[in-house]
Structure formats: C-alpha cells, structure tokens
Amino acid sequence: MGATASDLSAASVAISNTLGKFSNFQGGYEQEPRCFRPLIVATKNMLLISAVLLIAHAILLQSPQILTLKRFEVIRVTSDDMRRLPNSMRTIFVDPVPDGVQVDNIEEAAKRAGFTPRVLKGKAPKRVFITNVVNSEVTINVEALAAALRDAKLQDITVPADWDGVNLELQQAPGILIDYGDFYIAQGPPRTLTTPPGFAIGKCLEVMFRLMGISTPDAGVLRDSFAANASTYLPIAPRFDMDIRQVSLPSGSGLLLQNADKGGELAFMWSTGDRSYFLTGLVAEDEVIALAKTLQ
Numbered sequence: 001m002g003a004t005a006s007d008l009s010a011a012s013v014a015i016s017n018t019l020g021k022f023s024n025f026q027g028g029y030e031q032e033p034r035c036f037r038p039l040i041v042a043t044k045n046m047l048l049i050s051a052v053l054l055i056a057h058a059i060l061l062q063s064p065q066i067l068t069l070k071r072f073e074v075i076r077v078t079s080d081d082m083r084r085l086p087n088s089m090r091t092i093f094v095d096p097v098p099d100g101v102q103v104d105n106i107e108e109a110a111k112r113a114g115f116t117p118r119v120l121k122g123k124a125p126k127r128v129f130i131t132n133v134v135n136s137e138v139t140i141n142v143e144a145l146a147a148a149l150r151d152a153k154l155q156d157i158t159v160p161a162d163w164d165g166v167n168l169e170l171q172q173a174p175g176i177l178i179d180y181g182d183f184y185i186a187q188g189p190p191r192t193l194t195t196p197p198g199f200a201i202g203k204c205l206e207v208m209f210r211l212m213g214i215s216t217p218d219a220g221v222l223r224d225s226f227a228a229n230a231s232t233y234l235p236i237a238p239r240f241d242m243d244i245r246q247v248s249l250p251s252g253s254g255l256l257l258q259n260a261d262k263g264g265e266l267a268f269m270w271s272t273g274d275r276s277y278f279l280t281g282l283v284a285e286d287e288v289i290a291l292a293k294t295l296q
Contacts, residue, residue, distance in 0.1 A: 065199060069191040070229040070271035072096070072255040073222070076238045081212040084152055086144040089208060091136040092170055092193075093235050096269060097186045097278050100131035100177055109176045117176040117187055118295045127179040131186060134172035140204070147287060148211055155218075157207055160200075168201070169194040183281025183288075185295075190276045191232055202227045217243075247289060254292060258285065270290060 080087040083089055103109050109128045110116045119125070149157050175188025188264035195201050202223045209219035225231065234255075236242065241260040246253040247268070254270030268288045277295060279288055 006048055011218075040211050044269075063197055065195045065197055065201070067193045067195070067201070068232040069193055070234045070252070070276065071225075071229040072234065072269045072271075073225065073231040074234050074236050074244050074255070074257070075209065075214065075222070076210070077212045077235045078237045078239075082235060084148055084211045084213070086148055088139050088141060088144070091234055092138050092168065092208075094134060094136055094170065096232065096234060097177065098132040098134055098172075100129040100175075102127055102129050104128075106176075106178070113174045113176050113188070115176075115189075115275075117146060117178065119178065120180065120185075120294065121224070123180050125178045126181050129177040131175040131177055131188060133174055134170060134191060136170040138168040138170070140166045140168070142192060145207070149207075152213075154210055156202065157210060159207065163204070166196055166199060168204075169239055180281075183279060183283045185291075186278040187275050190271055190275065193230065249289075249292060252291075256285065256288075 065250065082093065103112065106117060106119065106125065106128055109130055112130050140163045142159050142161060145159050145163075149155075149159070152287050170191060170193055172191040173189045175186055177184055177186040193201070205226055206219045206223040209222055210216065214222070234257075236244075236257075243256070243258050243260050243262065247254055249270055251272045252268065254268055256266065256268050258264075258266035262285070265280060265282055266285060266288060267278065269276070269278045270292055272295075273276070279291065283291075
C-alpha cells in the first residue's frame with residue numbers, strides 16, 4: 001500500500017548517511033592536493049544530488065496518489081448487481097453529469113465555474129447551467145467486503161487486511177452545461193480519484209467488478225485498461241440493446257452511446273488536456289463527432 005514506518009526510517013537513514021559523507025568531503029577538501037580537487041568537487045555534487053533525490057523520494061512515499069480520469073468506459077451491470085457492493089463503495093460510480101442550477105448567461109457561468117467554456121460557433125445557447133461539485137468518498141471496510149465476496153460465492157478473491165479504512169476520493173470541480181435546444185454539452189475539469197500512496201486501485205476495482213458479476217477475464221481487462229488510462233465507469237444494464245464504442249479523436253478517443261438501431265438520442269463523451277465533455281441529444285453520429293472536433 002503506502003509508505004510504512006520502516007520505509008520512511010530507511011529513507012531518513014540513507015539521507016543522513018549521504019549528508020554525512022558530504023560533510024566529510026567538505027571538511028577534507030582543503031587538505032587534498034590541487035590535482036584531486038576537481039574530482040572531489042564532482043563527487044560532492046553527486047552526493048548533493050543523491051541527497052536531494054532521496055528527500056524527494058521520501059516525500060513521494062507520503063504523498064497521495066491522484067489519478068485524472070480522462071477516459072470513459074461502460075460496464076454492463078444492473079442495479080441489483082450494484083447492490084452487491086458494500087454501501088460505502090457504491091458512490092464511486094456516479095452520474096457523468098451532476099445536477100446543477102440555471103444561470104443567466106455564459107459570462108455568469110464562467111465567473112462562477114472559474115473557467116471560460118468553449119462554445120459552438122453559429123449556435124445560440126438556449127439555457128446555461130452550473131453543474132454541482134462532485135465530492136464522493138469511499139471508505140473500504142474489509143469485513144463488509146469479505147462478507148460480500150462470501151455471499152457472492154467468490155472464493156478465489158482475498159481482500160488484503162491493510163485495505164481496511166482506506167479512503168478513495170472522487171472529485172470534480174463545478175462545470176458548465178449549455179443547452180443548444182436539440183442537444184446539450186456539459187464541460188468541466190476532468191474528475192480525479194485520490195488514493196493513499198501506492199494503493200493498488202486497479203486490484204480494488206477488479207474486486208468490485210467481480211462482485212458486480214463481471215467475469216474474471218473481463219474484470220482483468222478493465223483492471224489493465226484502468227492502469228493504462230484511468231477511467232470513469234458508467235453502469236448500464238445489459239437489457240438495453242446499445243451500440244457502445246470508442247471513437248478516435250485528435251485528443252485521443254471518445255465514448256459513443258446510442259440505441260442499437262441508431263434511433264433516438266445518443267450520447268458522446270470525451271476529454272481534452274484540461275477538460276471533459278458530455279454531449280447528448282437528438283443529433284446524428286457524424287455531426288456529433290464533428291462538433292466534438294471543433295471543441296478540441
């Protein structure tokens with residue numbers, strides 16, 4: 001998991017030893033022949049660099065792990081599947097667009113959200129909203145998680161004891177939703193997931209996926225995918241016949257959701273370097289992708 005007391009103690013001892021060597025070099029510098037002094041200076045500098053790196057490593061061992069969730073993925077599970085998770089762990093799967101409040105115009109929205117939204121040229125906004133802050137905290141209860149695994153008869157999974165009491169924080173700053181009539185676009189900073197340093201979040205998510213009835217191979221694929229590109233997960237019941245796929249964009253890829261017959265509303269979500277977007281409404285697939293590219 002994170003840094004243990006022995007980890008930090010070892011780092012402290014290593015730093016002290018390095019600084020001690022540096023002091024010894026500095027004290028004996030004037031006593032050495034001039035021909036050796038450049039070598040001594042170079043060695044002293046290397047020891048200084050080593051000390052700085054050791055200090056940085058010791059600090060890093062104590063720093064939380066903050067993952068930016070720029071990718072979107074669907075998991076095909078039902079509400080009953082979700083209820084297999086302990087109550088405290090369900091809040092990690094939240095709506096991609098939080099509720100919000102209407103404001104008078106884009107200028108007011110920009111002032112309140114703290115950023116200027118990217119808008120579509122030639123499209124007049126009908127309404128503008130500020131979306132709420134996301135601040136969900138998951139606290140792992142090992143006993144409850146182990147009981148849920150027993151109830152699900154998943155005997156091949158064990159939960160590490162040191163997961164108990166670990167907090168996972170899902171956060172997102174306020175966003176701006178613009179209603180263009182036939183469709184709306186929500187945008188805001190990408191969500192982040194904060195964990196203790198070194199915590200095996202991929203393994204934790206894999207346990208949660210298995211509990212929700214996702215197969216062992218598919219849960220492993222999702223775990224590995226998260227390690228490569230940290231994602232937000234959208235639960236959708238398998239009974240809905242849908243066309244769900246990733247679409248290539250200049251900034252990476254976006255997730256397209258629509259009915260299998262390609263009728264009715266669709267949804268498209270993607271991220272750029274500093275922003276995530278969610279577009280939904282009565283709009284054709286090719287148009288939606290073209291709109292997304294104009295907001296890169």
